[in-house]
Amino acid sequence: MxxxxxxxxxxxxxxxxxxxxxxxxxxxxxxxxxxxxxxxxxxxxxxxxxxxxxxxxxxxxxxxxxxxxxxxxxxxxxxxxxxxxxxxxxxxxxxxxxxxxxxxxxxxxxxxxxxxxxxxxxxxxxxxxxxxxxxxxxxxxxxxxxxxxxxxxxxxxxxxxxxxxxxxxxxxxxxxxxxxxxxxxxxxxxxxxxxxxxxxxPTSLRTAGSELREGLRFLFRGNPLVRGVLVINLLLIGVLTGFQNVVLPAHFTSIGQGGTAGFVLSAVGLGTLLGAGLYAVLGPRIRRRTWFTIGMGGTVAGFTAIALLPATPLILAGAVLVGLSTGPVGALLGVLLIESIPERLRGRVTGAQNAVLTTAPPVAAFGAAVLATWLGLRAAALVLLCAWIACVVFSLFGKAFRNLEPNDHAATEADHADQQ
The missing domain is CATH 1.20.1250.20 (MFS general substrate transporter like domains)
Incomplete structure (x- = not known):
């Protein structure tokens, strides 16, 4: 390196x-x-x-x-x-x-x-x-x-x-x-x-407002792939936060294992470390669509194991699987953003994206708490799971993520530019 x-x-x-x-x-x-x-x-x-x-x-x-x-x-x-x-x-x-x-x-x-x-x-x-x-x-x-x-x-x-x-x-x-x-x-x-x-x-502050609007327009209405990445990251952060901050602490507390909630975060981290490391070694050797499909499918299996609130070892295994799956997916989405955001807009689009993602944890934690209070803990967990399954279906079958290989992706970007 x-x-x-x-x-x-x-x-x-x-x-x-x-x-x-x-x-x-x-x-x-x-x-x-x-x-x-x-x-x-x-x-x-x-x-x-x-x-x-x-x-x-x-x-x-x-x-x-x-x-x-x-x-x-x-x-x-x-x-x-x-x-x-x-x-x-x-x-x-x-x-x-x-x-x-x-x-x-x-x-x-x-x-x-x-x-x-x-x-x-x-x-x-x-x-x-x-x-x-x-x-x-x-x-x-x-x-x-x-x-x-x-x-x-x-x-x-x-x-x-x-x-x-x-x-x-x-x-x-x-x-x-x-x-x-x-x-x-x-x-x-x-x-x-x-x-x-x-x-x-540009150096004049008078154009800052229009530049910000240009970045927001590109993020939300410009490139479908960039918008899709934002949706995936937003829901992934929201679902993880809902489980980690509300559902699992309440579940483990109710069964007298309150300290176990912290190990779930460590299990996700361990899985992510392994998954991202695997992508660093094998990334270019395997088709991007394969990485994406297996990774998104793995997250569904992992979140399902967590949402059903089974025995503690199974929850921890599900957390490792979530991390193992999101590691390659997160790295791949980062590569796609490198390729998809124009250089002159990169700061304002990335800044707007990070600003939006910053709002996900508090909103998700509040929403999960409301669901758990009104519907019960298991129902709240299943709502979080269904939200993530809907996101996975959208991404796997949506047009934005159909062409992920470098050549196909470049061709898609050219077609999109011609339509602007």
Missing amino acids: KRVAVIYLASYTISLFGNSIAAVALPLIVLATTGNVFGAGLLALASGIPSVLGGLFGGVLIDRVNRRTASIASDLISAGAVAALPIVDLVLGLNLGWFIVFAVIGAFGDIPGMTARETMLPAIVRHSGISAERLMGIRESIAPLVMLLGPGIAGTLMFTLDGTTVLWVTAATSGIAALTTLLLPRAVGVIVDDDGQPVNA
Whole structure:
């Protein structure tokens, strides 16, 4: 693997670890500092809205500046927002208001940072010489690895260090991620046209609104494949959240195994690690449609095993199967997005997509809770399963995912462009 890809993946990994530590440590530090349980929930809500706005408008900005620079700036914003907390604690003393202020500031760095890294993927493929399949397979393997290790590392830090030190460690991870990205050639972040030639990005803020509308139009009405990928990811995140945050915790609590719910997330992570790793090795050797069909079918089998709420070992086996199936599918969908989104629109389309996906977890968790309250736990689980089966049927038999091979896909894109 070439140096450019190694640096990119290292930066991506370090940033994910920082986010993983923050997700566990910050709510605990808020509780320890304020003693306010409601405050922990308010902190999550306060950071949610700017995350959506940051995704929408950050994407427009990323289409105007060097994308490597945007990624570095986003990580520095995240690092500064966390590092400010122990400084304020030392000078003025922390309260819930300060946590909310810096959570809002940090949220404006997190989603744009994620978007900036994703927009660099085609350039990483060009400059590193590795295939998009291999790059996405490795990248999709990193997230579940962090999912498996990150919470444990965060818990260890909270157990062995005081909250202030943990905040400095969290800020340092974002800073190191920014420094790692700085090692990438500046050319990786240059905005190019579909032929790979540098373009002059707009600089006037007066056109930002129209650029945002253009990105939203492409996402929702432009390319059917991009829209289909959004629907699959939205429902997958929603169904997983419904099971992980509502159905399974309630189920395991009712049978006196409340702690088991955490192992389900680890089981999904283990399966995803194996599945994405398999795709990284074998991706180009097997037809994309085969990967897609087997992967989507596997998710149905896995979610069915979970939704029926059988014995605990079967639920865990279903969770592993879900991860094993979504690993290759997630990597393949990433490859399709690399090929389908025009370079000049990549920032605003990816930013809008990330903003939409950010809304899925809270909405899904609330919806699953309402279903479980009104209809019962098993009924809520079956509704989630039926929603995913409908998504799988739509994707397997819909026109958007009929031609997935590189040549067929390129021909389909050309036909679509001619119709515009």
